[in-house]
Amino acid sequence: xxxxxVIAIPERILVVGASAAxxxxxxxxxxxxxxxxxxxxxxxxxxxxxxxPLSKQILSGVWPPxxxxxxxxxxxxxxxxxLVLGDAAVDLDVPGRAVRTTSGATHTAQVIIxxxxxxxxxxxxxxxxxxxxxxxxxxxxxxxxxDLLAAQRVVVVGEGVLGSEITATATQLGLHxxxxxxxxxxxxxxxxxxVSALLAERHRAHGVNLRLGIGVAALEGENGRVRSVRLxxxxxxxxxxxxxxxxxxxxxxxxxxxxxxxxxxxxxxxRCRAAEGIYAVGDVARFRHEQLGRLVRLxxxxxxxxxxxxxxxxxxxxxxxxxxxxxxxxxxxxxKIQVYGMIAADAEAEVVEGSVSAGRFVVxxxxxxxxxxxxxxxxxxxxxxxxxxxxxxxNQSPTRSRSEEVSR
Amino acid sequence: MKVVIDEEKCVAAGQCxxxxxDVFDQRDEDGVVVLLNATPPAELEDDVRQAAAVCPxxxxxxxx
Numbered sequence: 001x002x003x004x005x006v007i008a009i010p011e012r013i014l015v016v017g018a019s020a021a022x023x024x025x026x027x028x029x030x031x032x033x034x035x036x037x038x039x040x041x042x043x044x045x046x047x048x049x050x051x052x053p054l055s056k057q058i059l060s061g062v063w064p065p066x067x068x069x070x071x072x073x074x075x076x077x078x079x080x081x082x083l084v085l086g087d088a089a090v091d092l093d094v095p096g097r098a099v100r101t102t103s104g105a106t107h108t109a110q111v112i113i114x115x116x117x118x119x120x121x122x123x124x125x126x127x128x129x130x131x132x133x134x135x136x137x138x139x140x141x142x143x144x145x146x147d148l149l150a151a152q153r154v155v156v157v158g159e160g161v162l163g164s165e166i167t168a169t170a171t172q173l174g175l176h177x178x179x180x181x182x183x184x185x186x187x188x189x190x191x192x193x194x195v196s197a198l199l200a201e202r203h204r205a206h207g208v209n210l211r212l213g214i215g216v217a218a219l220e221g222e223n224g225r226v227r228s229v230r231l232x233x234x235x236x237x238x239x240x241x242x243x244x245x246x247x248x249x250x251x252x253x254x255x256x257x258x259x260x261x262x263x264x265x266x267x268x269x270x271r272c273r274a275a276e277g278i279y280a281v282g283d284v285a286r287f288r289h290e291q292l293g294r295l296v297r298l299x300x301x302x303x304x305x306x307x308x309x310x311x312x313x314x315x316x317x318x319x320x321x322x323x324x325x326x327x328x329x330x331x332x333x334x335x336k337i338q339v340y341g342m343i344a345a346d347a348e349a350e351v352v353e354g355s356v357s358a359g360r361f362v363v364x365x366x367x368x369x370x371x372x373x374x375x376x377x378x379x380x381x382x383x384x385x386x387x388x389x390x391x392x393x394x395n396q397s398p399t400r401s402r403s404e405e406v407s408r
Numbered sequence: 409m410k411v412v413i414d415e416e417k418c419v420a421a422g423q424c425x426x427x428x429x430d431v432f433d434q435r436d437e438d439g440v441v442v443l444l445n446a447t448p449p450a451e452l453e454d455d456v457r458q459a460a461a462v463c464p465x466x467x468x469x470x471x472x
Contacts, residue, residue, distance in 0.1 A: 027461055052419075052464065070466065301464045302423060309461070329419055329464075336420060336439070380420035380439025387426075 009316060010110035010277075011036050015081075016089045016099055017115030018042025020050060020301060021282025023070055024308030025113050026081045032312050038081040039107055041099065043088035043116075046138055047076065052301050054141040055165040056331055060172060061145060065138060089116065092258040094275055111277050111315050114255070114266055115308075118248035118283040118299060123157065125218055130225040132242045135166060144243065148173055151240035155229045157216055158245030159183050161190055161330050164199065166243050168332040171206050178209040178237050180229065181246075185212060187330070191339065194349045195363060195375060198356065199332065206333050211237060248299060250284045265297045270321035271314045272307060279315065281307040290321045291394040292342070300328040325390050329380075334359075338383045341365070341373030341390040353382050362386060370396070409453050410471040411460075413443045417467040424468060427459035428452060432468075441467060 013029065015022045018040050026038055042048075048070040057063035076083065087101040098108045120134035131151075133144040148154060148170055156167045159181030167179045167186075183189060185196035186203060200210055211231065219242060220228045229237045250265040260274050261267035265286030268274045272287045280287070282304045286297040298307075303324060310322040330337045347365040354361035354377075362382050365373040371393040376383025411431065420439030424432040431452060433442040448456050460468040 024461070031457060031461065050466070302421065302462065305462050305464070309458075327421065327423075329421055331419070338420065338422075338439075376439075378438075380422060381434035381436055384422035384425065384434070384439075 008110075009034070009036065012109040013038050013111045013113065013315065014097075014099060014107050014109035015040045015113045015115055016092075017117055017282070017284070018044065018048050018083065018085060019115070019117055019282070019304070020048065020070065021117065021304035021308055022113075022115040023048040024305045025115060025281060025312060026079050028309040028312035029315070030079055032316055034312070034316060037109075038079075039084065039109065040081055041084045041087055041089055041101055041107060043086070044137060045086040047071070047073070047083070047085065049138055050301075051136070054138065055135055055162055056169055058138070058141045059135070059145050059148075059166065059169045065142060068138060089254050092255055092260070092278075094258050094260060094278060097277055111279065113311060113315070114274070114278065114280040114284060115282045115304075116251040116254070116284050118250045120244070121247045121249050123216060123219065123244050123246060126226075126242075126244060128224070129219055129221045129242075131240065132219060132226050132244065134244050135162065136248070144241075147241045148175060152176055153239050154178070154241045154243065155180060155237045155239040156243045156245060157181065157229060158243075158247070159186050159188065159212055160245060160247065161187055161328070163243075163245035164203070164332055165330060166245055167203065167208055168206070170243075171203075171208055172333070176209070177207075178211055178239075179203065180211040180214070180216065180231065180237065182215045183212060186210075186332075189345055190328075190343065191337070191375060192343055192345055192347055192349050192365065195337075195377065198377070199335070202333050202335055211235065248283065250286075250297065252284060267295065271319065272311045272322050273314065279311045281311050287322060289323065291323055296326075296342075298324070298326050300326060302327045323394070325387060325394070327387075334378075336376075336378055336380060338376040338380045339373065340375075340383065340387045341371070343373035343375070347372050352386070354379055364389070409448060409450075409456065411443060411446050411448065411456060412469040412471060413441050414467045414469070415440050417465045419465040419467075421464050423462040423464065424459040427462055428455035431456055432459060 049068040120136040155178045164186040171177045185200040188196040217230045266280040268287040270288045289296045352364045360378040363375045371389045374386040418441045
């Protein structure tokens with residue numbers, strides 16, 4: 001027989017990674033009726049937890065740490081999956097479909113789903129200095145919170161989404177907060193010049209010291225503890241605590257000898273398939289988006305769930321491409337931002353609803369006359385209602401290729 | 409099936425509305441979830457389960 005629809009349902013599926021994307025794979029497989037064996041291997045000891053609250057409710061202390069847990073013990077047990085925590089994958093044998101872990105265990109399966117996520121990038125030369133933090137894991141968030149509570153001055157290096165959120169949270173904790181980074185306004189890369197200028201205003205209005213548009217030369221220490229951040233123009237920003245929020249690196253080191261295509265993530269086709277029987281989901285997956293006509297890697301929370309759902313369908317025999325409309329949200333001070341689509345920094349921005357002066361509006365972004373994205377500023381529902389405009393634009397022929405392809 | 413929402417957890421993503429428009433809506437003023445039907449009919453149960461699964465804030469609970 002021929003035809004892609006004849007796919008044997010695997011007896012055993014291994015998910016490598018026990019965070020949002022890995023958990024979502026298990027749930028999607030079960031929801032879609034899969035009754036075979038599932039094993040999940042994760043490097044962290046915590047049961048699956050949610051990362052978006054780390055820079056907000058967990059860092060601020062509004063939530064106790066356990067509230068970031070994604071599923072209760074009972075719900076996890078109900079998924080009937082073997083959950084192996086605190087044991088990182090160290091290599092993948094593609095033809096043998098086997099994953100070896102740090103404990104020496106080997107897990108084999110017919111289908112392996114890679115969901116190993118990404119890790120926080122660090123600035124060169126910052127290793128070993130005390131009170132220098134990154135924020136990616138629950139343990140990171142709790143350690144940063146402890147140091148912030150004992151500090152007066154914090155410098156956040158990084159003006160992206162995470163850096164902007166940490167800055168807002170630290171400011172609300174009462175710290176004197178400085179944000180620095182090479183771009184001229186918070187989230188300039190993610191939301192473009194108009195909205196990022198408004199965000200800069202909000203940060204300044206809350207007392208944030210913005211030292212943007214200039215890169216960091218070095219972190220300076222004294223007695224093994226960070227003392228300041230020196231910028232490329234010689235300015236020195238005094239700091240009790242420094243947070244590096246300078247992006248994430250996909251966790252593919254363990255795949256180095258696998259022979260799989262690794263280039264800014266595990267490279268996959270439009271079905272999120274890296275090789276026969278090997279798939280990728282979440283922050284680690286760089287997949288071909290057929291409508292955009294290029295490879296895309298999405299670092300956002302909703303992608304973890306949506307991509308897991310799509311991969312579960314493919315694994316269970318539905319040969320369909322993954323065609324997401326990227327979405328992320330960010331809460332900073334009194335502003336709730338919702339972003340749909342792919343906004344390039346040079347896209348034309350137009351307020352289509354509400355008004356900037358009223359503090360509530362929707363911006364539509366155009367690239368080459370085509371709707372590329374929609375952003376809501378304290379207007380979540382109204383922004384969502386325009387998501388369809390992006391879908392309609394995507395359904396036309398592929399847009400021109402763009403170099404920027406990592407999006408939150 | 410009974411649906412329970414947690415307005416305090418809701419981050420106004422609106423993913424639930426996209427999944428099950430007959431069961432969920434959002435408030436005009438702040439986008440927080442509005443439950444239109446707490447006991448959806450059987451034919452909507454799959455959509456509601458999908459809505460709960462895609463909610464990035466875990467604000468939807470299903471009681472069978």
